[in-house]
Amino acid sequence: MMAEPxxxxxxxxxxxxxxxxxxxxxxxxxxxxKLALRSRAELGVQVLFYVIVVSLFPLASTPEKNQLALMxxxxxxxxxxxxxxxxxxxxxxxxxxxxxxxxxxxxxYPLSAxxxxxxxxxxxxxxxxxxxxxxxxxxxxGIDGEALAALxxxxxxxxxxxxxxxxxxxxxxxxxxxxxxxxxxxVLPLCVPVLIFGAGTVDAVHxxxxxxxxxxxxxxxxxxxxxxxxxxxxAAVRIALD
Amino acid sequence: xxxxxxxxxxxxxxxxxxxxSFSVEPGCALFVTGANGTGKTTLLRxxxxxxxxxxxxxxxxxxxxxxxxxxxxxxxxxxxxxxxLKDELTAEENLVLLVALTGETxxxxxxxxxxxxxxxERQARLPxxxxxxxxxxxxxxxxxxxxxxxxxxxDEPATALDxxxxxLLKRLITGHLEHGGSALVATHQALExxxxxxxxxxxx
Numbered sequence: 001m002m003a004e005p006x007x008x009x010x011x012x013x014x015x016x017x018x019x020x021x022x023x024x025x026x027x028x029x030x031x032x033x034k035l036a037l038r039s040r041a042e043l044g045v046q047v048l049f050y051v052i053v054v055s056l057f058p059l060a061s062t063p064e065k066n067q068l069a070l071m072x073x074x075x076x077x078x079x080x081x082x083x084x085x086x087x088x089x090x091x092x093x094x095x096x097x098x099x100x101x102x103x104x105x106x107x108x109y110p111l112s113a114x115x116x117x118x119x120x121x122x123x124x125x126x127x128x129x130x131x132x133x134x135x136x137x138x139x140x141x142g143i144d145g146e147a148l149a150a151l152x153x154x155x156x157x158x159x160x161x162x163x164x165x166x167x168x169x170x171x172x173x174x175x176x177x178x179x180x181x182x183x184x185x186x187v188l189p190l191c192v193p194v195l196i197f198g199a200g201t202v203d204a205v206h207x208x209x210x211x212x213x214x215x216x217x218x219x220x221x222x223x224x225x226x227x228x229x230x231x232x233x234x235a236a237v238r239i240a241l242d
Numbered sequence: 243x244x245x246x247x248x249x250x251x252x253x254x255x256x257x258x259x260x261x262x263s264f265s266v267e268p269g270c271a272l273f274v275t276g277a278n279g280t281g282k283t284t285l286l287r288x289x290x291x292x293x294x295x296x297x298x299x300x301x302x303x304x305x306x307x308x309x310x311x312x313x314x315x316x317x318x319x320x321x322x323x324x325x326x327l328k329d330e331l332t333a334e335e336n337l338v339l340l341v342a343l344t345g346e347t348x349x350x351x352x353x354x355x356x357x358x359x360x361x362x363e364r365q366a367r368l369p370x371x372x373x374x375x376x377x378x379x380x381x382x383x384x385x386x387x388x389x390x391x392x393x394x395x396x397d398e399p400a401t402a403l404d405x406x407x408x409x410l411l412k413r414l415i416t417g418h419l420e421h422g423g424s425a426l427v428a429t430h431q432a433l434e435x436x437x438x439x440x441x442x443x444x445x446x
Contacts (some may be wrong), residue, residue, distance in 0.1 A: 017316055017345025017390075031339055038330035099324025105288060108315045108345040238310060242293045 017108045024109030029115025036125045042087075047129045050083040054137045072141030073151050077195050080130045080155060083186065084162040087126050089180040091118060091170040092237065101174075105241055111234040112195050119230065127159035127240040147205045154201040154211070158194045164222075164229035165190045171236035175185045194221065201230040243267050243303065244289065244393060244424060250297030251284045257446055258284055260297065268392070271415055271425040271435060282428035283323070285445070290320040291428060299424050302393070319344070319391035321399055325378045329371035333362055333381055336370050340385050348388055356384040375402040383407070386414055394425040395416060396428030400433065408433070427430060 036043055056224045057075045058068055094100040132154050137147045169187040173179035201214040243265055250260035258281030266272045274282050287293045289300055291307065291314040299306050306407050308315050327336045334357065341348045348356075357363045360380040365373060373381065379402050386394060392417070412433055413426050419439045427433070433440075 018347075019312070019316065019345055020276060021343070027339075034335075035328060035330055040273055097324075099322055099326040100322070100328070101342065102292060102322055102324065103326045103343055105292065105310060107318050107343045108312070111341070147269070187422055216424070242309070 003051070012181070019108035019110075019183065021110050021113040023161075024107070024113030025117040025120070027109065028104075028114040029121050030117075032118050032121030036121065036224065043125055043129075046083055046086055046126055047133070050079050050088055050130055051133065051137065052096070053079040053082060055140065057137065058141070069103055069142045069144070072138060073147070074195075074199045075141070076134055076137060076151065077199045079163055080127075080134075080159055081191055083130055083189070084122075084126050084159065084166055085184055086189070087122065088166040088170045089173075089183055091122055092174050092240075093169055093179070094136045096174050096240065101237060103239060105238060111237060112230040115167065115171070115234045115237065116230040119163050119233070123160045123163040123169065127163055131155045147202045150201045150205045150211045154198045154215060154218060157222055159217060160199040160224045161194050161222050162191055162216070164225040165194075167233045168229055168236065171233040171240065174240035194218065197221070243301075244426070245301040246289065246296035246380070247301060248285050249285070249286060249288065249295050249300070251281055252296045253281070253284065258339065262298070262445075264443055266424045266426055267391075268422045268424055269419050269439060271419055271427060271440045273440060273442045274426065274428045274445060275430070275442060279446040282445060283397055286397050286428055287324070287424065288322070290318050290395050291313065292320070305337065316345075317387045317391055318393045318395060319386060321382055321386065321396040323397055325382055327370040327373075327378055327381065330369060332369055333357070333373060333377075334366040335389070337381060337384055341388050344389060344391065346388070346390060352388065356387045359387055360384045361406075376404060376407060379403050380407055380410075382409060383414060386418075392423045393428075394423065394426045396425065398428055398430065400429060401430055 044052060045214045054075055057071065061071070062068070065109045092101060095104065099208055107114065131152060135148055143151065168231050169190070172186060173183045176182060197214045197217045201211050204211050204214050245265040249263050264272065268287040274285060280375055284293070288295045291309045291311055294309050296304060301307065302313055302317065305313065320409070326340060331339070334353065337353065337357070338348065354363065359368050360375060360383050362380055362384065369376070370381075379399070382399075399411055403411060412435060415427070415433070415436060416439070418425060428431045
């Protein structure tokens, strides 16, 4: 049995901290970008990985120009997916290991807002370089101008989906042994529709169908992922912490 | 006031504690002692809202709270085993980020004072990876000093601290209690605070 306190003090007044969703997004985005800039070597490795994977295909298959132009868009998409996957295991794992994720879950900001900020940072550091390099690498495959433009726009709309879906997988595999390979197994099948419609954009150009249908489908997928993925990933983070 | 009502927790199939009831009034500190593996950390995590108890409930300011409740996230400062420091960032950057994560803003004068109060002003611009274990802990204390949270939940805060650091920790907790805050501290070593403010709870 515990003694009653001798001095009863008045409770500290309720002090309402900032708990706005946008502030949470900004906090996580700014911090992750700062961390990425501090470890630029890691960023470089991801971009280099993408460039090397894309450049390996012509060496391993055929230098024949028409065939390269045919398989180019598919190769760029698969390489984009692999490059995004490369950095995903660390997306939450390092914050989980050093306790930052605990503090994030206990922050007044909505966890889904903080997670969104991390997702945006992931796309800016892995997706955006892929989009920017795509026209250059596409030239290497002899893809013609119109198709190349369509491919780049499709990558611009599609790669954020890869980051968003990937983050769900990264959160679900938090704290698991061999989480990295499990993450790939979880995320790769989910990305199949993005690949199909993304690479299909170029076929549509070649067939003279116009890119609107494919891009609309990708855009719709992006909207669904923007709404759903932060909620799913933050729920998974809470489960991992419990 | 923080109240625990008939709390129970288990790890796997073994029971850690059950029917644990206590309350922590404003201005009071509760020291939770107990051998290794008796559930001190689990208790703190439940109170912080990081996990659900297997039985019983937690009440904060007279309202039952579920894990991750907004009222807990607005009011609790949780100092766990893990320092939540990023090795790549400097001590100062880490501190600013941790304070910003609690929804507070801090001006540079208060920041300098807080770093000076834990004798880290000269390490402010060092990357966190260059800090010693004790200095990392001190950075955690600076975070507490800057926090306006009424409820502190501290898990073994004295670990790796030297005598000056422990004295600092005591001063911080005492000051916090005098301002009407409350604290729950899981600890091996008893921190001697003025008796009126501190009580002990033994998990065994």
